[in-house]
Amino acid sequence: MSKPDPARSAGGASDSRLSRASVQRFSLYLRHLQRFVREGVQTVSSGQLGEALGLTDAQVRKDLAYLGNLGQPGIGYPAPELIAALRHRLGIDRTWPTIVVGVGNLARALLRYRGFEQQGFLFVALFDADPGKIGQKVDGLEVYDPKRMAEVVADLKAELAVVTVPADAAQSVTDALVAAGIRGILNFAPTVVRLPEGVSLVSVDLAVQLEQLAFLVESDRPEGEPE
Amino acid sequence: MSKPDPARSAGGASDSRLSRASVQRFSLYLRHLQRFVREGVQTVSSGQLGEALGLTDAQVRKDLAYLGNLGQPGIGYPAPELIAALRHRLGIDRTWPTIVVGVGNLARALLRYRGFEQQGFLFVALFDADPGKIGQKVDGLEVYDPKRMAEVVADLKAELAVVTVPADAAQSVTDALVAAGIRGILNFAPTVVRLPEGVSLVSVDLAVQLEQLAFLVESDRPEGEPE
DNA sequence: GGATGTGAACGACTTCACAGCG
């Protein structure tokens, strides 16, 4: 009765068995490889990559093995091929039209960070329930009434959504997004959100991260220390 | 040579063996319990908590057992006691003076989110290298020249820092924070940061999360689908 | 020699299942 979905929030069966942790590292490999290439490096070893990212060489090889046999024994991996393989595997060898719901400071920060666009994410529309914001333009994008979500999402073929609304609005916004046909949601609202199968969810809970940090610092005190 | 620190980034030995995953869930338990109490609930079972958070009841009990034997068989857990125990274990039964380095939109978003203060984090100073920002006030807090970091951190007894600077400035900012005596860093810069033992680090990489989402959606397509 | 790919060992986390208590 209280057993949660065995397949966490969503996500179907791809080909290989790929852990969530490996996928997160894929993004890091990709970014570092792109930097290596900018610096003129053409070939890179598992040791070098691991060194740069704080991972063991074995870990790097295990991860990269999921991409097929790109490595050359005695040499290393060809950086450009690795980059292409990573982008393909991550699904970012194309453009993802993305919308943002909730136009606050966090949304503005995300819109201005050009790193997303660089990796294939393109913000195409904003939504906010505040009448004062509807119709305005933020960073060149129009702010729509959430009532028009289904229509706008379909028109712009948006598949991903970033949710930066307050916690108490998160579930209803999520439901609306699902109804509008969105396939994946990046949620920043500090709450647990439910959604049906077939829609993917990644949550970033900033309060949780800050509390984690407090715990780490607290656990790290050498001896009995003053409170 | 490439073996990363066995004890990840930092973090010493506390009393019990507590997994990082459990600690993250502690934050979620805490928030939900606070909501329960606001709604008048005084006693809560592992099944109820698990239901609310999408976890198994066994998982909840295992986690909560780390707090001591607070549960009463046949009854459940007393919510107020659980809350107090969680806050204590997380190290947030006190105030953490916190600084922010890099005054952009992300910083502003964090400053305005009142959930942090509610849990014991108090922003006490801002830093930014932009001369146009130094001396200004943002959300009632002064923006200081990073050169004054050691002095200001000591004066205000700040222990935690949130870093929201561009990737290429992250390492030097981190080094300066460590030199200034900061004990924990929440890093938003999209890069891997190195720091000495005795300082804790939590990184939130938004690009990684968005790419993770793309991967999930991509892996979740039913059959061969149009690109 | 130098670096990959991978089975096997290891370790960490989760779920199961049940004894025990209110």
Added chain:
DNA sequence: CGCTGTGAAGTCGTTCACATCC
């Protein structure tokens, strides 16, 4: 009974170690 706490089993992810190949 209902619900907790917990050993045991199971699952997942990482590290080791080495055969293999350029």
